[in-house]
Amino acid sequence: MSAVHFDTLITGGHVLTMDAGFGEITNGAIAITGERISWIGSAEDARSLTATSVLDAKGCLILPGLINTHCHAAMTMFRGLADDRPLQGFLNTVWAAEADQVTPASVAAAAALGAAEMALGGVTHFVDMYWHPAATIAAARKVGLSLTAGPVFVGFDGVDKTAWEDRLARVPGFIAQFQGQPGLDLRLMPHAAYTLDSDKLRAVAGLAEALGLGIHIHGAEAPWEMQMVAAQNDQQRPIGVFQKAGLLDRPLLIAHGVHLDEGDIDLLARTGAAISHCPLSNAKLASGTAPVAALRARGVTVALGTDGASSGNDLDMWKAMRHAGFMQILATGNPETLPARELVAMATREGAAALGIAAETGTLMAGKRADVIVIDLAAPHLTPSYDPYSTLVYAAGRDDVAHVFAAGRQIVRSKRLCADISDDIARVQYIANTLKTRKDTA
Structure with a gap:
């Protein structure tokens, strides 16, 4: 082993592998070669190892990179535009702004801002x-993140001015262009059962099967949505609509899943569908509290998401972890419902499981993608630390993230972003100034 030279060696930190047994190495080290973790063990055993770059992580926690399972990164351009209103009012305001401002260029800039924040x-x-997922793919690469993305489907022309038949026809070409590219997981993205009728959802499910792809969709998010879907579908609930359309026959990730009854949960458990729980936007938009404890008790995979920055205002997975825990305590009256280490698991390995990419990421293990983050515990608000998981969930925040490696590439160094997104920030600010001027003069 001593004769092997690595690209990067991170040593001296407390390693949380986030595997099924919550394995820990108190004084640990991780070696990275190319895009992969090539070795993991004790810092004592790492003394004989050599690497081009050595990072001293003494006094830090080392864990897998976080996985945000539901986001609209480019909606950073609408951050704060439609606050203090329920989901339907929020959507009406944002949809109007999208029609005015969304282009491939604006999505590229705003998604780069979102990727940098994450x-x-x-x-x-x-x-x-x-909209314009190719622009978001380019933005993620600019910053250095991997992502799950794909064509979006709505039952109307949309801000990309694409008719339904054209939208369907363009999908195979898009998939052929991007399939197999490193760090990119493709899925079809139908918006929701209230923006797509059952025939269109069935068409998306058929396309997903033909292309061998999974699906991501909003579902059971808000009370008014439940009423609208029922009125449009002979009193069926969204999960029932998904089943009838064939969506549950594909690997399915449902964003939100707030308003689920026992029948819905049973169906999700039997079909293997996963939920992306977005507690911050659910609370802010008064959508409700998802039955996370009941879902997990039935074996449904529940991961965490932030939603877009226009609804949750930021893309902070640390807040999502903490808020998810607090909401379940309030909902169940039981402080033991969702322990801290389970919340960290939801933000790491459960996210990977929900996406079907657990063989690649979500835990720290030799051979997996080197998605590694280093949390600096030196701040006063992190002292003392009796338990690393409770420290992460109940005290830590994104300002404590010192270093980030994504697929072996260091994208955050000493709390600073390695990529230059200054032009993207300027463009997003210009869009915001335009929207604000119109809002103030309306």
């Missing part, structure tokens, strides 16, 4: 559903 907060993979 990277600085320890996210190494995110799931994105938004």
Whole structure:
């Protein structure tokens, strides 16, 4: 082993592998070669190892990169535009702004801003559903994140001015262009059962099967959505609509899953569908509290997401972890419902499981993608630390993320982003100034 030379050696930190047994190495080290973790063990055993770059992580926690399983990264351009209103009012305002401002260029800039925000907060993979997905793919690569993305489907022309038949026809070409590219997981992205009728959902499911792809969709998010879907579908609930359309026959990730009854949960458990729980936007938009404890008790995989920055205002997975825990305590009256280490698991390995990429990422293990983050415990608010998981969930925040490696590439160094996104920030600010001027003069 001593004769092997590595690209990067991270040593001296407390390693949380986030495997099924919550394995820990108190004084640990991780070696990276190319895009992969090539060795993991004790810092004592690492003394004989050599590497081009050695990072001293003494006094730090080392864990897998966080996985944000539901996001609209480019919606950073609408951050704060439609606050203090329920989901339907929020959507009406944002949809109007999208029609005015969304282009491939604006999505590229705003998604780069979102990707940068996530990277600085320890996210190494995110799931994105938004217009012009090729622009978001380019933005993620610019910052260095991997992602899950794909064509978006709505039952109307949309801000990309694409008719339904054209939208379907363009999908195979998009998939052929991007399939197999490193760090990119492709899925089809139908918006929701209230923006797509059952025939269109069935068409998406058929396309997903033909292309061998999974699906990501919003579902059972808000009370008014439940009423609208029922009125449009003979009183069926969204999960029932998904089943009838064939969506549950494909690997399915459902964003939100707030309003689920026992029948819905049973169906999700039997079909293997996963939920992306977005507690911050659910609370802010008064959508409700998802039955996370009941879902997990039935074996449904529940991961965490931030939603877009226009609804949750930031893309902070640390807040999502903490808020998810607090909401379940309030909902169940039981402080033991969702322990801290389970919340960290939801933000790491459960996210990977929900996406079907657990063989690649989500835990720290030799051979897996080197998605690694280093949390500096030196701050006063992290002292003392009796338990690393409770410290992460109840005290730590994105400002404590010191270093981030995504697929072996260091994208955050000493709390600073390695990529230059200054032009993207300027473009997003210009869009915001335009929207604000119109809002103030309306």
